Amino acid sequence: MGLLIKHWPRIGITLIPLVFALLHATGVLPIGVLQRLDDIIYDARLRATMPKTLDERIVVIDIDEKSLAEVGRWPWGRNRLAGLVDEVFNRQKAALLGFDVVFAEPDQSSGLARLDELSKGELKDAPAFTERLAQLRGTLDYDSMFARSLEQRPVVMGYYFTSDREGRTNGMLPAPVMTREAMQGRPIAFTSWNGFGSNIEQVAKAAPVAGYFNSITDGDGVVRSIPLVAEYKGNYYESLSLSMFRMLAGQPQVQPGFPRDRFIGRGYTGLESIILRQGDKSLAVPVDSRVAALVPYRGPGGVGGQSFRYISAADVLAKRLPEGSLKGKIILLGTTAPGLLDLRVTPVGETYPGVEVHANVISGLLDDKLFVKPDYAMGYEVVVLLFAGLLLAFALPILSATRAVAVSVLMVILLVVQNFYLFQTQGLVMPLASALIMAITAFALNMSYGYFVESRSKRELANLFGTYVPPELVDEMVKAPENYSMAASNKELTVMFCDMRGFTKMSERMEPTKLQELLNSVFSRLTDLIRSNRGTIDKYMGDCVMAFWGAPVDTPNHAQLAVKSAMEMANAVRKINEEHRAQGIPEIGVGIGLNTGMMCVGDMGSHIRRSYTVIGDSVNLGSRLEGLSKAYGVDIVVSESCRRAAPDFAWQELDRVRVKGKEQAVAIFWPVAPSDRVEKGTVEELKTWAAFLKSYRAQDWDQCDLHMLNLQRMNAKKYLYEVYSERVASMRLLPFDPAWDGATNFETK
Structure with missing residues (x-):
């Protein structure tokens, strides 16, 4: 019923040829062209089926x-x-x-x-x-x-x-x-x-x-x-x-021979x-x-x-x-x-x-083989028209163009085959032109309405969102354009901030056009990864790109896709650096922050310039997390809410932080690898790290030193462990603080 209500204008348009065909069939409004076409069809069928043999009798x-x-x-x-x-x-x-x-x-x-x-x-x-x-x-x-x-x-x-x-x-x-x-x-x-x-x-x-x-x-x-x-x-x-x-x-x-049906009157x-x-x-x-x-x-x-x-x-x-x-x-x-x-x-x-x-x-x-258009031909024509017309009217609007063509062709074939069968086996000449023209006209009107009316809104939708979202998402959206708009709404989404590091120094040494070409190349590769994971590009801000998942197309696993995209982007930057080293170009770094939460999404801006974007406290947190990546020596920093929404990864908790503008401490994490790809040694390292954080937050510095020795033996070059070694050494000098919650305060953006 919902589909019928949704497509009622298109259904109504498709029913128009059915109405005229029924008026013709019942004799209320005879259409001479259809009668002439029926004669042409009969003549062609007769010529095609003539025995062309000698009757010697x-x-x-x-x-x-x-x-x-x-x-x-x-x-x-x-x-x-x-x-x-x-x-x-x-x-x-x-x-x-x-x-x-x-x-x-x-x-x-x-x-x-x-x-x-x-x-x-x-x-x-x-x-x-x-x-x-x-x-x-x-x-x-x-x-x-x-x-x-x-x-x-x-x-x-x-x-x-x-x-x-x-x-x-x-x-x-x-x-x-x-x-x-x-x-x-x-x-x-x-x-x-x-x-x-x-x-x-x-x-x-x-x-x-x-x-x-x-x-x-x-x-x-x-x-x-x-x-x-x-x-x-x-x-x-x-x-x-x-x-x-x-x-x-x-x-x-x-x-x-009078009709034998008792319902037919005298x-x-x-x-x-x-x-x-x-x-x-x-x-x-x-x-x-x-x-x-x-x-x-x-x-x-x-x-x-x-x-x-x-x-x-x-x-x-x-x-x-x-x-x-x-x-x-x-x-x-x-x-x-x-x-x-x-x-x-x-x-x-x-x-x-x-x-x-x-x-x-x-x-x-x-031979008992006379062709005849029987007295019930009108009733047959009406039944065929109603069956074919209503089927097309209610089916075509909800089908894709390819399937609509297939259904229409099959309907025409069915009408022709049935008509030919009755002619060849029963000698019955039944009307066919009205049903054929009705089916063809219904298809043409349906497709025309879809192209000139519905496709216009779909093209407008594609023009609006095409620069933000991947083509495959636009394809999904145009199937039901009425479900999407630029109007603002509150939704749970996942936001990403990705900052390219090293471009400032490069700009001092490279020509502007070379720098532009390099930046465009890097952004193109990273943008392709975001779009391949159903992400929506929000904006580019210098050497930073902002994206989000879950709008305009609802995506239940938006956090999972965002994390996957971030890890692929970090790997892509590593490959780019390999290419840069081979070409003698300075390497670049990347810092990515991810947060999941309620955000306001919609078309925002002034009457001069507007864009489809997200705003809200959760967006600001995502931006702050991106800035923390350098402090912990990782390329990706993920909030607790995002980690909970993406359970298919192995995580290493980085810290509990209190960023500028927020009084509530937030746990932050680094995605190690997909859960099914974690090596045995990494599992042991994460267990040791969890034990270290427990001792750290209990202010048990001796136990922290013991765990840190094991961690550095497992991964001596990890910057995160150097950061915490310095913190432990500094905090040993302080007395035990029962009010300390283990969080780190960051006052800069």
């Missing part, structure tokens, strides 16, 4: 350019078409013939109508003419001839529906496959038209099974689907492809499927909200598309095919000739034969 008899050149321009005399039908069934033994053309007007190409006029007019008194006309009528009535060829044969005729102001009609419609009563009063959103153009009555009665060949052209002019069942004046009619499939299946009844406008029922067997064909199915295109289309076999109608009429070449085949008669205007723009080709659209649907029905 279906053959297209093509009224192509060759046929027009040989037979003549369309429409042909129906005597020729009767011959074609006879050839298809009698000699070629086809299983089914479907016409992707309509015969809406009587065929007068034989001249029979004109001859009838003559027999009733100018030649009505010529019995021989009338008699001869009666003999020829059977061969000149092409419509009757064509109708006879269709009778009692597995033929499905084609027709079309129209929508115009007048609602014009022509020809004879087949019987509907469903009536209004079958809808049970439900307002199903069928594709609906108000006019039609169908076959003449003579043809329609001879071949009573027919289907419309209308497709649905989307807003971008592309044919992606066909309505399997459509509405006209309260009755429901089937498409050419569904009609041909039903004839192959034995003419099962067509019934509406006012719901969608169908779940079209049910083909025959006896106790049934087949459910899934449909979308328009009772349509997406065309499962097999390949690029046309003669060269290699999805279906194309045979020129001229070759069929001329009987050039070997007998039985089309045995058991499903035949579609259509055209690819550009002049006959039956070419469509589809996802797989811009000049796609309309007849092959129906061939693809029949193929899909036979």
Whole structure:
């Protein structure tokens, strides 16, 4: 909850694309770009997954350019078409013939109508003419001839529906496959038209099974689907492809497949499927909200598309095919000739034969593999958007940039893989564009907000503290910049004062630029050690550097790190002196004072110049301790409070001192080495030294002399022992003082 409260502006920004995506998905605010992108995604996915194999079950008899050149321009005399039908069934033994053309007007190409006029007019008194006309009528009535060829044969005729102001009609419609009563009063959103153009009555009665060949052209002019069942004046009619499939299946009844979920009310406008029922067997064909199915295109289309076999109608009429070449085949008669205007723009080709659209649907029905955008697609889209959107909205603000990129990429991959899986295995075409754009936009907004808003405060924080604290601490701080500020506060910290000794004499002998270069080199090496131990540089004061630990980033082991840093700095100075001796440069010394205690830390100074620093009595003590290092011949002096907070070192107590400005005596120590690196001889020396200090503070000078002899035997050159030898010799001359606390007073800073 704390993270949510902390990042609520960023979460709110990330939720914006989710809101717009949900408005689009629910139809409250349709976004045309997203619908167009969904179409593009569908088209690309369809092209990528097309089988591009030949379906040998279906053959297209093509009224192509060759046929027009040989037979003549369309429409042909129906005597020729009767011959074609006879050839298809009698000699070629086809299983089914479907016409992707309509015969809406009587065929007068034989001249029979004109001859009838003559027999009733100018030649009505010529019995021989009338008699001869009666003999020829059977061969000149092409419509009757064509109708006879269709009778009692597995033929499905084609027709079309129209929508115009007048609602014009022509020809004879087949019987509907469903009536209004079958809808049970439900307002199903069928594709609906108000006019039609169908076959003449003579043809329609001879071949009573027919289907419309209308497709649905989307807003971008592309044919992606066909309505399997459509509405006209309260009755429901089937498409050419569904009609041909039903004839192959034995003419099962067509019934509406209502949603089975009991929570969906009768006012719901969608169908779940079209049910083909025959006896106790049934087949459910899934449909979308328009009772349509997406065309499962097999390949690029046309003669060269290699999805279906194309045979020129001229070759069929001329009987050039070997007998039985089309045995058991499903035949579609259509055209690819550009002049006959039956070419469509589809996802797989811009000049796609309309007849092959129906061939693809029949193929899909036979394989039970029709693509459909189901009626519950909107609900699916909403659920996916909520899942992905909320996950990104609450996850991205709390993740690093690298992890945010990884999560966003994984989310996009998950959305694409899931969508592709449903398409490939279930034939479901689910919306994807809104979720993809939402995820990408949410990531972009989140990163932009992080960079332009949050990163600004982080950059400001880095600019404020970058010169004081190590880069790694700045990296920690910028993760939660609101937790850090320059405002003053009281905290327990550890402060260090480090003074370079010997630079004053060197300045008398060296050129200023050489001295500056040397001082900068030494400070750089020591500063790197402070920063590597998470220390904050306070300031440089001539040849002295001041630092502290525990702020601005909380560091529980600040005393431990400060002591470690001081010991590394002392070792670094020893190495620097080795280099100086080799180069003939005077050696330098170092004095370091460390104290742990309550201090005031923050941005302090005037309106002209300010700095992030520490002040307080504990800071002053640290400064005094640095000055004592020379008096005891050590490079590091640590207070009692600092020693207690850094238990992982072996310590040698130096003294109890009372520095200027403090009445309370303070025990001071020197860090010998990390506890796990103390040599056995050093352990014995420290025990002897502890015994010496006990005798010293008890004013037992004889015992002090005895311990000192042992100490000097162990470490004869140690300056500390010389100091205490002189003190013992001086204090022997004084009488026993019961009020003496063993502390040494220092009146200078």
